[in-house]
Amino acid sequence: MKTEKEKMLTGDIYQAFEPELVAERERAKAICFTLNQTCPTDREGRQTLIHQLLALEETVETDAWIESPFNCDYGYNIKVGKGFYANHGCTILDGAPVTFGDDCLLAPSVVIATAGHPLNPTERASGDEFAKAITIGNCVWLGANVTVCPGVTIGDNVVVGAGSVVTKDLPANTVCVGAPAKPVRAID
Template sequence: MTVQTEKQKMITGQKYQAWDEELMQDRMRAKKLCFSLNQTCPTERPARQALINELLTQPCDAWVESPFNCDYGYNIKVGSGFYANHGCTILDCAPITIGNNCLLAPGVVIATAGHPLDPVERASGEEFAKAITIGNNVWLGANVTVCPGVTIGDNVVVGAGSVVTKDLPPNTVCVGVPAKAVRVLTPDSDKLSLLSSASVAI
């Protein structure tokens, strides 16, 4: 039987020890790159783009405003046209897959990480992580929090301050704590079918 590393356990959604030496080194790598990115002038676009590509370990056209922080970077996979506004945090202990043309407003948190409810387990350093999938053309409003294990469908708009705890269906506007669909987007993107009278702040 092959013994899995803590890193393998983390990425595959099993309980793992967060203070494992390999994982600590990986986090330090990401922190150094985030620090460099956050200290690089916004006008130095080529330098910033090189740091973003190194952090995400993929060539991409993603644009990330400072400050930005993440746990590992290598577990974040983004499509074309990705944009993250100021103050976004991504805890990518498990894979986070983001489609094309996705926008994150200021203060968005995307977190795959979780801790045991049992205090003894939690104090021992045990953690777990659940993958997050975000479809194409998704817009997350200011201070939205996306919790572990959820899938957000294509073309979803999530209103400011919402907390996404469950999957969100495609082609909807979703708001609230927890977030739920309040409007359906029709094939004609200029027309909205109202499901509730709730106002939506983005």
């Protein structure tokens, strides 16, 4: 029988308020709180906290930079390539893996949410939840206030315009805008 965490990580319906998951979210929230209270010029201190939050081994080097405030659910499901930058006010709900390629930029107030709930009100009220992985390619720029929904893949070199809502996969080398976001132009 799968644990609630195993169900979460495999995309099955799970109970998010199970004690192990609550404890793991509290760990991430405590690190986010400390990160959000750390002076922006304390680069070494902030890098240490980013390492802890993303559950990186000490031998793993990263140049990832996260501006405050930043919030996430678990942290350990967020994988970033080189050159990752998250601007102020970003939130990543990482019940499932969120994978970023190299040189990804998140503008202010981006929301990336792997979590969702059943449409059936009785199931939803019971605490049922699911999480679907999100993959973001290399050299992607998400504009201010972009929302990325569960299960989406965004190809390499994509620019998503401010305020867009990404509900479906977006092809590489495109500018995408709207709610839902759709390609409006190719990028050479």
